[in-house]
Amino acid sequence: MRESTIMKIHYGTALAAVALVAVHILMRLTQGFADSLEYESVIANYKFVPYAIMLELILILLSVHGFNGLRVILLELKQGQIYEKAVSYGCLAAMIGLIAYGSRTIIMTNMGMV
Amino acid sequence: MAQVSSIANEQTSTPVSSSKSVMLRISRYNPEHDDSSKFMEFNVPYEKWTTVLEAILEVKKHFDHSVAVRYSCRQATCGSCGMMINGKPRLACFTKISELDSDVVTVEPMNNFPIIRDLAVKFERLFDTHQKIKPYLIRDDTELETDEREFLQSPKELEQYIQFANCIKCGLCNSACPTMATDSSFVGPQALAQAYRYVADSRDKGKDSRLKIIDESHGIWRCHFAGSCSQVCPKGVDPAMGIQFLRGYLLGFRS
Numbered sequence: 045m046r047e048s049t050i051m052k053i054h055y056g057t058a059l060a061a062v063a064l065v066a067v068h069i070l071m072r073l074t075q076g077f078a079d080s081l082e083y084e085s086v087i088a089n090y091k092f093v094p095y096a097i098m099l100e101l102i103l104i105l106l107s108v109h110g111f112n113g114l115r116v117i118l119l120e121l122k123q124g125q126i127y128e129k130a131v132s133y134g135c136l137a138a139m140i141g142l143i144a145y146g147s148r149t150i151i152m153t154n155m156g157m158v
Numbered sequence: 159m160a161q162v163s164s165i166a167n168e169q170t171s172t173p174v175s176s177s178k179s180v181m182l183r184i185s186r187y188n189p190e191h192d193d194s195s196k197f198m199e200f201n202v203p204y205e206k207w208t209t210v211l212e213a214i215l216e217v218k219k220h221f222d223h224s225v226a227v228r229y230s231c232r233q234a235t236c237g238s239c240g241m242m243i244n245g246k247p248r249l250a251c252f253t254k255i256s257e258l259d260s261d262v263v264t265v266e267p268m269n270n271f272p273i274i275r276d277l278a279v280k281f282e283r284l285f286d287t288h289q290k291i292k293p294y295l296i297r298d299d300t301e302l303e304t305d306e307r308e309f310l311q312s313p314k315e316l317e318q319y320i321q322f323a324n325c326i327k328c329g330l331c332n333s334a335c336p337t338m339a340t341d342s343s344f345v346g347p348q349a350l351a352q353a354y355r356y357v358a359d360s361r362d363k364g365k366d367s368r369l370k371i372i373d374e375s376h377g378i379w380r381c382h383f384a385g386s387c388s389q390v391c392p393k394g395v396d397p398a399m400g401i402q403f404l405r406g407y408l409l410g411f412r413s
Binding site for chain 1: 337340341342343344373374375376377379380408409
């Protein structure tokens, strides 16, 4: 993939994440932070499908943006063909792993398996 | 032989009897013999118009002829005498001692360049990246027929790139760039500014190939817009602005 395409995704995910995280924070403000962190409240959020979808989107956006940012930082720290391939594929694998693990949590909770 | 003699007798404009003097600290380092650099200090007389280069040449003439420094035109045109002067990349021939407003002037080789000896650095990386971005007009019809006219440009078209054509390849922008310090593969502000110079030229048809060259993992996207390249340019080129314009092409904001 060309670097400009990757950076378009990088900027796009940042903007989308800012918007969705703002919605997420506003939703938390509707009932106060202490109440929103209650176990039942958290489970209820996951079971509310539109909200669960938004959490999933935030997870994907932040994972893509964050791990690409980490890749960029690591590429600037050190250079070398093997190192750069390891960094790129390592960050991609970590990103997929985090999204898979987070999605599993959201899906399992949404389906009442927790 | 006569020519060698005249070079040896070359005079600097600084009279030795000047009333003012400055402490000139010169970084000395020979990679073949030394483990680290050390500073040598010289008390050099100067006048209001004396440049740092003239002070260094004064040292070479009267105190230590072995100080290694690269210079040529003495008028900020050749781009040979770039060095760190009191911690900032500057042209030695374009920096007056009186303007530094300091009793001590410290000169070191430019950052982000391998040292040959003392103040002289290797320019291979700069020239390689400059060459990489194809610094020439690309067209299919470069061979003109006898009855054809030259490629005309309006003043507005010229304004798009003319300041970037002032680059003298002195390397000060690359020396000031923080990304150049950590990323040994980064193409650098000098080459990126030159890429924009040709991309913005209405006579050039090589925009796509140039954008492709800089659109890689150590290309234009590694610029963090510190802006130090534009601050240090002695010719008024603004590489940081050129880089942002190039990003505009790659992001689809410019065509």
